[in-house]
Structure formats: structure tokens, C-alpha cells
Amino acid sequence: MASMASKDPPWIMRTYSGHSTPAASNALYRANLARGQTGLSVAFDLPTQTGYDADHPLSRGEVGRTGVPIGHLADLEALFEGIDLARMNTSMTINATAAWLLSLYIAAAEKRGVDPRALRGTTQNDIVKEYLSRGTYVFPPGPSLRLTVDTILYTVEHVPDWNPINISSYHLQEAGATPEQEIAYSLTTAIAVLDLLRERGIEGERLAKVFGRLSFFVNAGIRFVEETCKLRAFSALWDRLGKERYAVTEPKLRRFRYGVQVNSLGLTEAQPENNLVRIALEMLGVTLSKNARARAIQLPAWNEALGLPRPWDQQLSLRTQQILALESDLLEYGDLFDGSPVVAARTREIEEAAWAEVQLVLERGGAVAGVESGYIKQQLVAANAARLAAIESGQQPVVGVNCHTESAPSPLTAGGGADAILQVDPAAEAEQIERLVAWRAARDASAVARALDTLREAASSGVSLMPASIDAARASVTTGEWGGVLREVFGEYRAPTGVGGARTPELGESLTVLRTRVAEVAKRIGRRPKLLVGKPGLDGHSNGAEQIALRARDAGFEVVYEGIRVTPREIARAAADESVHVVGLSILSGAHLELTREVLAELRARGVQVPVVLGGIIPEADRPLLTAAGVRAVYTPKDFRVGQILNELLDIVDEVGA
Amino acid sequence: MVEDRRPEAEGPAALLLRALNKSGRSAACQRIGVTGPPGVGKSSLVSALIRRFRASDKSVGVLAVDPSSPRSGGALLGDRARIELDPDDTEVFVRSMASGGQLGGLARAAGAAVEVLSSTFDVVLIETVGVGQSETDVEHVADSVLLVVQPASGDVLQFIKAGILEIPDLLAVNKADLGAVAERARAELESALRVSATVDGRVPPRVILTSATTGAGVDELLSALNEHSAELRASGTLSARRHDKSVAWAVRLFVEQYGERGVEVAGGRPALRASLGKALAGGATLLEAVSAAAAPTD
Numbered sequence: 001m002a003s004m005a006s007k008d009p010p011w012i013m014r015t016y017s018g019h020s021t022p023a024a025s026n027a028l029y030r031a032n033l034a035r036g037q038t039g040l041s042v043a044f045d046l047p048t049q050t051g052y053d054a055d056h057p058l059s060r061g062e063v064g065r066t067g068v069p070i071g072h073l074a075d076l077e078a079l080f081e082g083i084d085l086a087r088m089n090t091s092m093t094i095n096a097t098a099a100w101l102l103s104l105y106i107a108a109a110e111k112r113g114v115d116p117r118a119l120r121g122t123t124q125n126d127i128v129k130e131y132l133s134r135g136t137y138v139f140p141p142g143p144s145l146r147l148t149v150d151t152i153l154y155t156v157e158h159v160p161d162w163n164p165i166n167i168s169s170y171h172l173q174e175a176g177a178t179p180e181q182e183i184a185y186s187l188t189t190a191i192a193v194l195d196l197l198r199e200r201g202i203e204g205e206r207l208a209k210v211f212g213r214l215s216f217f218v219n220a221g222i223r224f225v226e227e228t229c230k231l232r233a234f235s236a237l238w239d240r241l242g243k244e245r246y247a248v249t250e251p252k253l254r255r256f257r258y259g260v261q262v263n264s265l266g267l268t269e270a271q272p273e274n275n276l277v278r279i280a281l282e283m284l285g286v287t288l289s290k291n292a293r294a295r296a297i298q299l300p301a302w303n304e305a306l307g308l309p310r311p312w313d314q315q316l317s318l319r320t321q322q323i324l325a326l327e328s329d330l331l332e333y334g335d336l337f338d339g340s341p342v343v344a345a346r347t348r349e350i351e352e353a354a355w356a357e358v359q360l361v362l363e364r365g366g367a368v369a370g371v372e373s374g375y376i377k378q379q380l381v382a383a384n385a386a387r388l389a390a391i392e393s394g395q396q397p398v399v400g401v402n403c404h405t406e407s408a409p410s411p412l413t414a415g416g417g418a419d420a421i422l423q424v425d426p427a428a429e430a431e432q433i434e435r436l437v438a439w440r441a442a443r444d445a446s447a448v449a450r451a452l453d454t455l456r457e458a459a460s461s462g463v464s465l466m467p468a469s470i471d472a473a474r475a476s477v478t479t480g481e482w483g484g485v486l487r488e489v490f491g492e493y494r495a496p497t498g499v500g501g502a503r504t505p506e507l508g509e510s511l512t513v514l515r516t517r518v519a520e521v522a523k524r525i526g527r528r529p530k531l532l533v534g535k536p537g538l539d540g541h542s543n544g545a546e547q548i549a550l551r552a553r554d555a556g557f558e559v560v561y562e563g564i565r566v567t568p569r570e571i572a573r574a575a576a577d578e579s580v581h582v583v584g585l586s587i588l589s590g591a592h593l594e595l596t597r598e599v600l601a602e603l604r605a606r607g608v609q610v611p612v613v614l615g616g617i618i619p620e621a622d623r624p625l626l627t628a629a630g631v632r633a634v635y636t637p638k639d640f641r642v643g644q645i646l647n648e649l650l651d652i653v654d655e656v657g658a
Numbered sequence: 659m660v661e662d663r664r665p666e667a668e669g670p671a672a673l674l675l676r677a678l679n680k681s682g683r684s685a686a687c688q689r690i691g692v693t694g695p696p697g698v699g700k701s702s703l704v705s706a707l708i709r710r711f712r713a714s715d716k717s718v719g720v721l722a723v724d725p726s727s728p729r730s731g732g733a734l735l736g737d738r739a740r741i742e743l744d745p746d747d748t749e750v751f752v753r754s755m756a757s758g759g760q761l762g763g764l765a766r767a768a769g770a771a772v773e774v775l776s777s778t779f780d781v782v783l784i785e786t787v788g789v790g791q792s793e794t795d796v797e798h799v800a801d802s803v804l805l806v807v808q809p810a811s812g813d814v815l816q817f818i819k820a821g822i823l824e825i826p827d828l829l830a831v832n833k834a835d836l837g838a839v840a841e842r843a844r845a846e847l848e849s850a851l852r853v854s855a856t857v858d859g860r861v862p863p864r865v866i867l868t869s870a871t872t873g874a875g876v877d878e879l880l881s882a883l884n885e886h887s888a889e890l891r892a893s894g895t896l897s898a899r900r901h902d903k904s905v906a907w908a909v910r911l912f913v914e915q916y917g918e919r920g921v922e923v924a925g926g927r928p929a930l931r932a933s934l935g936k937a938l939a940g941g942a943t944l945l946e947a948v949s950a951a952a953a954p955t956d
Contacts, residue, residue, distance in 0.1 A: 140871075373697060374697070491871065494739065494740065497736060497739075499734055499736070500696075500734055500736060515730050515731075518730075518731075518732070519731070522731075523664075526661070526662035526664040526667055527661045527662055528731065528732070528733075528756065549734065552732065553727065553730070553732040553733060553734045554727065554729070554730050554732060555730060555732060556730040556731045556732040557732050558726075558732065558733045558735060558754075558756050559732065559733065559734050559735060560735045560736075560738060560754055561734060561735075561736055561739070562736070562738055562739035563736075563739050567745070569745040569746070570743070570745045572745075573743070573745040574738060574752075577751055577752055577753055578735075578738070578752075578753060578754055579661075
């Protein structure tokens with residue numbers, strides 16, 4: 001037996017969490033830390049992620065939903081109350097507004113007398129993947145990358161132990177990326193950032209130092225052998241990139257450092273307890289190989305496909321990590337896979353394919369050009385369509401979903417499942433707004449105005465935005481004010497949806513049958529069935545909406561799809577102008593009750609009588625409420641057969657059109 | 659109603675179009691066609707134009723035409739997304755439409771829709787994607803055709819090959835914020851246009867540098883469009899031009915439907931043009947004129 005003395009220290013254990021209010025989230029964090037969690041991973045709500053205050057019209061229904069709302073310095077202080085900032089390792093999943101949240105964190109540390117040099121943690125700060133998959137971008141790519149670079153340069157200088165960017169392949173896999181695509185598009189994002197730094201005159205040892213601070217955020221899927229190989233390939237390519245493109249000579253600075261959230265895309269709503277096993281397998285992929293082991297891990301909860309996990313569910317995820325690290329013998333050995341011909345061969349394959357795709361993107365102008373032209377997004381939409389088609393056809397088995405579906409009632413979700421998830425208190429939004437209004441009233445208005453002027457000047461002149469942002473944080477500026485000034489200077493952006501260029505893989509007969517049916521209905525109603533796919537609110541997770549739009553088009557529908565962040569009023573307006581036959585809404589942030597009711601009211605106000613269906617992570621308990629409000633059908637992750645959804649939409653169109 | 663392809667809908671649609679024709683309201687309408695390859699920023703430019711027309715209190719109707727898939731007949735109508743609209747402004751109307759698999763890129767329904775919109779709005783913008791040879795039908799329904807081009811896209815050569823440069827009345831090199839590349843694209847275009855204009859003795863159309871993001875050049879573009887429209891009106895050629903364009907389009911549709919053999923039966927091209935022209939001048943709709951020409955009664 002290997003000696004206990006040589007045992008590796010475990011990775012940092014976190015749970016991605018935050019909801020309702022800073023105080024409620026603080027209580028959750030302290031409980032998690034008391035249970036043995038060794039780091040924090042902050043989930044922010046969508047208004048915070050997109051730079052709006054809680055009382056902005058676009059924030060309605062979204063405050064405290066997908067994470068904690070942080071509107072100003074006092075919110076951040078409340079979030080970390082009783083937590084020693086000098087000793088905590090804090091990861092913040094924040095991108096468009098990363099510079100702002102880091103500024104608040106630094107300002108809060110200063111107020112407590114903690115030297116910013118002591119701060120440790122990570123800001124995700126990867127804007128490219130926001131354009132590709134998660135949707136919480138604000139500004140056009142140019143200014144966004146400038147914010148990223150400003151943050152990196154500031155921390156390297158002033159907060160040296162901070163990971164200023166955590167390039168995320170996680171969300172690429174959620175959007176359907178293959179292992180090769182995951183690596184390729186993350187590396188091209190890193191290249192975009194590093195090249196920009198070089199353009200700014202950062203070279204030689206300074207560039208090497210920055211290179212050493214870049215880290216990654218990776219997804220781990222269920223195919224855990226392949227995932228292990230993926231991470232080994234990733235490490236090798238990162239090392240190669242450092243050596244070849246940026247002349248980083250110190251091997252330590254070329255080390256591939258990454259944190260992991262294991263895949264929640266593959267978690268199922270049907271038989272959700274099966275997810276416990278999936279999560280454990282996914283964790284193995286990023287821990288088994290010592291040479292490519294994660295630095296930090298966060299596991300989703302077994303019930304994430306149902307809604308927001310409760311503290312108990314998060315505890316179970318933490319315990320899963322602790323059992324592997326503490327009870328098993330994993331950390332006592334060297335790399336288990338060195339010398340394995342199977343692993344070496346698969347790793348090599350992934351490496352080569354990923355490197356080829358990197359070259360292809362670079363030839364096409366790099367990651368930013370790949371976003372603007374829609375090329376990368378198209379590749380992802382197509383890969384996701386292939387994945388879904390494989391599940392639909394049964395080619396890719398998913399236990400409890402497309403095979404072995406017979407099921408005894410689950411004691412975990414007894415009672416309709418309403419108690420199996422955490423419900424956000426609807427009063428939280430009002431409470432947050434109340435605090436915000438009080439905050440605005442109590443501060444020194446002229447200091448705020450001065451700070452915003454300085455920020456505006458910095459934005460227009462091109463100097464680093466970090467000092468002005470930290471000053472703004474100290475001067476009690478709010479998240480919405482910071483975002484507002486930068487929107488003024490930089491403008492807003494809408495990324496390509498990628499649906500236009502992608503195509504549904506041929507599904508054999510089912511697509512042909514559907515096409516024939518569409519043609520029949522079209523004949524009967526005089527024109528092709530027209531479907532409006534709408535994503536109201538701030539939720540940017542558009543993968544589902546894209547897949548519906550893609551398949552509907554390929555089945556012969558005319559599809560109006562406007563991308564993310566469309567207001568209920570705009571949706572109603574489009575439905576009216578375009579004379580659509582059916583409106584499909586997609587909402588995954590939990591704000592579906594408020595937003596759907598608003599869309600229905602806007603339609604009524606315009607006298608538009610069009611059937612509305614809804615898709616998203618919708619708890620069973622909300623279904624009758626939605627039906628009562630006038631929603632024709634509700635689709636959840638359980639409804640994975642896109643073809644069947646379209647068939648039902650055709651029934652509705654046929655009935656209304658006749 | 660004009661989108662309805664059921665046989666029983668043809669009658670009422672024709673009735674509507676004839677009534678609109680008679681009302682003569684569309685004569686005052688300024689019809690602008692905007693075309694260009696995908697991704698050059700047509701929609702953002704259309705957005706910028708809408709804002710300016712609205713600022714001068716003109717009502718605007720937009721028809722955004724997207725190609726439909728030849729495999730499924732389905733279409734993704736995504737252009738609306740890129741047009742920024744005030745959802746409460748009732749003086750702006752945006753309708754997306756699929757090209758419906760027509761060879762000409764513009765569905766027959768689109769022609770009728772332009773007629774309807776022309777009778778309702780001060781300005782009608784027709785946006786079409788692509789400038790392949792078969793996708794230039796926008797010239798048949800617009801008084802002024804604007805071709806939008808992207809710098810450094812290598813499109814210029816393609817345009818020359820495809821004869822596209824004979825179609826526009828104006829060109830915009832969008833994304834002028836790219837600087838020198840945009841200037842170079844303009845120079846290339848201007849020389850290509852001079853060549854193609856000398857061949858058929860026209861005045862070469864203007865090339866304007868625009869940036870939909872910064873707004874640069876948009877005012878210049880707007881006044882050029884307005885000037886072109888004013889010229890057509892002042893010279894009294896507008897209605898003749900619209901008539902000629904309709905005839906040309908009717909010929910296209912006729913050929914598409916009945917083929918060269920049909921043209922022969924109708925007595926050859928000049929005769930076909932004459933009979934289509936007569937029918938259209940008499941108030942017939944495009945489709946009526948085409949089917950009347952196919953079955954001559956005299």
C-alpha cells in the first residue's frame with residue numbers, strides 16, 4: 001500500500017450556489033463551509049450578470065433566480081459577512097460584468113483591512129463563450145475583450161494570486177460541443193486574449209507571467225474514459241501553445257490549470273435519482289488521471305433538471321467529492337494511465353482533431369471573427385442537433401429516458417416533486433429592490449456622479465477600466481449604473497444565432513414524415529405554418545430554442561427566431577406583425593410564471609389570439625398555473641423528442657388555422 | 659391575405675390589389691430595395707434608415723425576405739431580430755417572408771405584399787438576402803435598389819462576374835469603421851462600376867461608405883436615396899419605371915411557369931412583353947397578367 005504521507009492534497013471542493021438575496025446566500029455559504037466545503041463558487045442572478053439594477057424593467061422576475069443579486073458594495077459585503085476574504089478561495093461565474101464584481105470584491109476587502117494582494121480566487125471573465133452559448137454578454141466583442149484584458153493586467157499587477165480569467169469550455173459542451181470542439185474553441189479564445197495582450201505591448205517575461213495566470217473551466221461528461229483523454233490532450237496542447245506561440249520557457253507557467261463543473265446537460269428529469277450515478281462517473285473523468293487532475297471541482301445536484309437544488313441536495317454533491325478524496329485510495333498513487341496504449345491513442349486523436357480546428361479558426365480570423373461570422377456557433381448548433389438526434393433515435397442510450405423507462409415511483413420526488421426543489425421566495429425581489437432604493441437615497445450623489453464621469457472618460461479614452469471601476473465601487477455606484485455608462489459608450493450587441501447555417505442530421509423517416517405533414521397543413525391553411533420562437537427575459541441559455549428553431553425550419557415551418565433577451569412586448573409585436581400561427585416561448589431561468597403571463601397580457605392588449613406554448617425547466621407544480629393563464633402546452637427536459645413537439649405544434653396550427 | 663396560396667384566396671387577393679391599384683395611393687410611396695450578401699449588415703443599415711425616416715415623421719413598412727430551404731421548403735426568418743424597433747411605434751411595420759422557393763428569390767406573394775405596403779406606408783423597404791444571379795428580383799419591385807457590400811470580402815469580383823453591378827442605383831460599403839480596407843473596396847467598386855456603366859452608357863451609381871455601428875455615412879446614404887427618388891419623380895419617369903419593372907418581372911414569371919415553349923406560343927418575347935404590359939396597364943395583377951398572356955383570348 002502506498003504510504004499515507006505521500007497522499008496528494010485533495011482539490012478545492014465547491015458548490016455553485018447563490019439565490020434570493022445576499023443574506024440568504026451568505027447563510028447557505030456558511031452552512032456549506034461548515035460541512036467541509038473548501039472554496040466558494042458564486043452564482044449571480046441574470047440582472048447582475050448583464051449589468052442591470054434589480055428595479056430595471058428587464059430584471060422583472062429574474063432577481064435572485066439563477067443566483068444572488070449584487071447591486072452595490074453593501075450587497076457584496078453582506079454576501080461575505082463572517083467569511084475571511086484573506087483565506088477564502090472564491091470563484092465568481094461572471095463575465096460581461098466581471099471587472100465590476102472584482103472591483104466590488106477588492107473594495108470590500110479594503111474596507112475590511114484585507115490587502116488585495118492576499119485575495120485568492122477566480123473571475124470567469126470569458127466573454128467569447130457567452131456569445132456562443134450562455135448569452136449573458138452585453139457589449140460588442142471588441143470592448144468586451146478590452147474589459148477582459150484590463151482585468152487581467154490589473155490583477156497580474158495588484159492581485160497576483162487571482163485567476164483573472166477562467167476560459168470556459170464548460171458551456172461549449174452544454175451547447176453540444178464535441179471534446180475536440182471544446183478544446184479548440186477554448187484555445188482560440190485564449191489566443192484571442194493573449195494576442196490582444198501582445199498588441200498592447202505585453203511581451204517576454206511579462207507575457208509568460210500572464211500566460212501562467214490563465215486558467216480553464218471545463219465540463220466533464222458521462223463518457224469518462226474519453227473525458228480523461230480530453231483533459232490529457234488539453235494539457236498537452238496548452239503546453240504546446242505556450243511554447244510555440246508565446247515562447248513561454250518556464251514549464252511551470254505552461255501548466256494547464258483547470259476547475260471543473262461536471263456536466264448538467266446530461267442530467268435527466270426522468271428518474272432523477274439516476275443522476276447521482278452519472279455525477280459520480282463524470283467526476284472520475286477529471287480526477288482519475290493525476291497528470292490531468294482538476295484543481296477545483298463543483299458537482300451539480302441530482303435534481304438540477306427539476307429546478308433549484310435545496311441545501312440537502314448540495315450537501316450530497318459535496319459528500320460525493322469527499323468520499324472520493326477521503327475514503328478512496330485515489331490520491332495515493334501516481335498517474336494511472338501513463339503507459340496505457342488505449343488512453344494514449346484516444347488522447348492523440350483528440351489532440352490532432354482539436355489542433356486542426358484551432359488552425360481552421362485562426363485561418364478564418366480567430367475566435368472573435370468566428371463569433372461575428374457565426375461560424376463557431378453554427379458548428380455547435382450542428383453538433384448539438386446530432387447529439388439530440390442520436391438520443392431521439394435511440395442510438396445514444398439514456399437510461400430512464402429512451403430506454404429502461406419503466407419506473408417505480410421515486411420516493412425522492414413523491415408529492416409531484418414540488419418539495420424536491422428549492423422555491424425562491426417571491427418576496428426576495430421586492431426586498432432586494434427596497435434595499436437598492438434605500439442605498440441610492442443614502443449615498444453621496446455628487447461622489448457617484450464624479451465616479452461615473454471618470455468611468456465614462458476611461459471607457460472612451462481607452463485607459464484601463466479597473467481603477468475607475470474600483471473607485472466607482474467605493475463611491476457606492478450600482479451595478480446598473482456601471483453597466484449603463486459602458487452601454488452608452490460601447491453600445492449593445494446581438495450575436496448570431498447559428499441556426500441559419502446549421503442543419504438537422506437526416507433522421508431517416510421521421511423528418512420526411514413530418515415534412516409531408518407540414519406540406520399538408522400548409523395546403524389546408526394556405527401558407528406554411530409560421531412559428532415564432534421567443535426568449536423573453538434575461539435568460540441567455542438558448543440551446544433549446546435553437547434546436548426547436550432548427551428542426552422546425554428543416555421540417556418545413558417558417559420560423560421567426562430573434563435570439564435572446566427579447567421583451568414580452570417585442571414578442572407580442574412580432575407575433576402580430578408576422579401573423580404567426582403559434583408562439584413558442586423558452587425560459588430556463590425560473591422566471592417563467594411572470595414572463596409568460598406578461599407575454600399573454602401583451603398579446604391580449606394587441607388583440608392577438610395566437611396559441612402560446614412554453615418550454616423550459618418548469619416544475620410540475622407550475623403546470624396548472626400556466627395552463628390556467630392560457631398556455632396551450634408546456635414542455636420540459638422530459639420531452640426530448642423534438643419531432644413529437646413539432647407534431648403537436650402542427651395539431652395546434654391545424655386546429656387554429658382551419 | 660396575399661400570402662395565402664389556396665386557389666380560393668386568389669380572387670379576394672386580386673380584388674384587393676386591383677382596388678389598391680385604383681386608389682393610386684402607392685404612387686406617393688418611396689420603394690427602396692436593399693440587397694447584398696449575408697452578414698454585411700443590411701439589417702443594421704435598414705434599422706438606421708428606419709430611425710431617420712421616423713425622425714422625419716414618415717411611416718415605414720419593411721418586408722424582410724429570407725431564402726427558404728430547397729429541401730424542406732422551411733425558412734428561418736431571422737432578419738427581424740437585427741432591426742431595432744420601438745415595439746409601441748405603430749407607424750413602423752416589419753414583416754418577414756420566405757422566398758418560397760421561387761427562382762427569383764422574391765416570392766410572388768412578396769410582389770403583392772409590396773403593393774399592399776406601398777398603399778399604406780410612406781416608405782417601403784424591401785430587404786433581400788444574397789445577390790446570386792437569380793436573387794436580384796428586388797429590382798422589379800423597388801424604385802431604388804441599394805446594394806450593400808462588405809470591405810475585403812472579395813465580393814467585387816463575384817459581382818462583376820454575375821453582372822450584379824448593373825442592378826443597383828446606389829451602393830453602400832458598410833463597416834466603414836474598418837478604415838483603409840473600406841476605402842480600398844470603394845475604389846475597386848467605383849472602377850468596376852465605371853467599366854460596366856460605359857458599356858451601356860449609364861451614369862455609374864454612387865458608392866457611399868457607411869457604418870451601421872457608428873452611424874457614419876448613414877445621413878449621406880439617406881439623402882442619396884431621397885435624391886434618387888426625387889429625380890425619378892421630377893423627371894416624370896417613376897410610373898414608367900415601375901411599369902417597365904413590372905413587365906420585366908411578369909416576363910420572368912411567365913418564363914418560369916411556361917418555359918421558352920410558352921413564350922413561342924405567346925408569339926415571341928416582344929409580343930409577350932406587349933400583352934403583359936397592356937394587361938398590367940389595364941389594372942391586372944401580376945399573376946392575372948401572366949395567366950392571361952398564357953391563354954390569349956383573341
